[in-house]
Amino acid sequence: MLRIAPSVLSADFGSLAEAVGEVAPEADWLHVDVMDGHFVPNLTIGPPVVASLRKHSGLFFDCHLMMTNPGDFLESFRHAGADGCTVHVEVGDTSALLAQAKSLGLRAGLAINPETPYEAIEPFLAEADLILCMTVHPGFGGQQFMAEVLPKIARTRAELDRRGLGAELEVDGGIDEDTAGAAVRAGARVLVAGSAIFSADHPWEATRRLRLAGEKALPGGQGDGAK
Ligand code: DX5
Ligand code: ZN
Numbered sequence: 520m521l522r523i524a525p526s527v528l529s530a531d532f533g534s535l536a537e538a539v540g541e542v543a544p545e546a547d548w549l550h551v552d553v554m555d556g557h558f559v560p561n562l563t564i565g566p567p568v569v570a571s572l573r574k575h576s577g578l579f580f581d582c583h584l585m586m587t588n589p590g591d592f593l594e595s596f597r598h599a600g601a602d603g604c605t606v607h608v609e610v611g612d613t614s615a616l617l618a619q620a621k622s623l624g625l626r627a628g629l630a631i632n633p634e635t636p637y638e639a640i641e642p643f644l645a646e647a648d649l650i651l652c653m654t655v656h657p658g659f660g661g662q663q664f665m666a667e668v669l670p671k672i673a674r675t676r677a678e679l680d681r682r683g684l685g686a687e688l689e690v691d692g693g694i695d696e697d698t699a700g701a702a703v704r705a706g707a708r709v710l711v712a713g714s715a716i717f718s719a720d721h722p723w724e725a726t727r728r729l730r731l732a733g734e735k736a737l738p739g740g741q742g743d744g745a746k
Contacts, residue, residue: 521733522547522709523726524581524689527572528563529660529713530722535568536575542716545726549578550691550711551601552660555586558607559658566592566599573600581605581711583630583691585657590616597623605630605651605689608639617646628689632657637671641678647686649709650675654702655692660713664693669705676706696732703736704743 525546530538539549549572554563569580582601586592589606593616596604605628606616613629620627628649631640633656640650652672655662672690679686689709690702699710710733712726719725735742 520708521703521730521737522687523730523733524548524550524709524711525716525722525726526550526552526660526691526711526713527717528552529717531717532564535572538717538722539572539576539578542722542726543576543578545723545730546578548581548603548709549576550713551580551582552713553582553584553586553592553596554658555588557587558610559585561658566595569596569599569601579603581626581628581689581709583628583651583711585630586610590619593620593623593625597625602626603628603649605649607632607657608643609635613643614646617643621648628687630657630691631671633665633668633692637674640675644675644678644682644684644686649687649689650679651689651691651711652707653692654690654694654698657692661718662693664695664698666698666701669701672702672705672707679706694729696728699729699733700736700742703733 554561556562603626617627626648629647630651690707691711694712695715
């Protein structure tokens with residue numbers, strides 16, 4: 520089972536509802552990138568925009584909080600209509616933040632930057648509902664996929680499976696038809712894509728093509744290399 524999560528970061532912010540409506544039939548989740556200008560050198564959107572989008576879409580809202588103080592905003596995002604919120608392991612206070620997210624009824628995600636070692640998330644695998652491995656340095660869309668993160672994805676997948684843990688494993692950054700296969704073969708099952716989808720002529724078609732590319736790499740898929 521593979522989920523595709525278009526990232527609205529690369530959509531036209533002047534017509535977000537239309538952009539989301541266009542990909543919705545082909546998307547499983549909607550990825551919403553929240554940047555605070557501190558944790559990452561960019562500013563994007565906050566709870567009011569999530570609340571506005573909520574009126575136009577029934578998709579699962581997967582909010583990626585690139586913030587130094589996510590705990591101050593989890594409740595606002597929940598009230599705005601977020602379904603899941605992902606905090607970064609680099610900001611610390613991880614157990615408390617995951618517990619806070621869960622207590623609000625959110626799917627609690629934990630993200631890890633490319634340069635942060637696997638060991639940083641290992642203690643929290645049982646507490647998180649989702650692990651997000653960044654395959655670019657967070658902050659901007661349209662960057663190149665960092666293949667050096669693949670061993671960390673594979674190690675996370677192996678440990679989740681070994682311990683029978685059900686956390687989703689998501690990848691974010693530089694995912695397109697060419698890189699999706701490697702991410703899936705490493706064990707990712709949720710693919711976030713911004714520019715590959717919203718910079719395409721037909722975002723819904725690009726979403727479908729990305730799913731096909733990812734599915735081929737699933738165990739037993741046409742291109743998994745196992746046969
Ligand atoms: C980057 C964000 C990503 C971004 C991915 O900091 O977390 O979600 O939208 O964009 P692409 O798919 O263009 O790399
Ligand atoms: Zn993201």
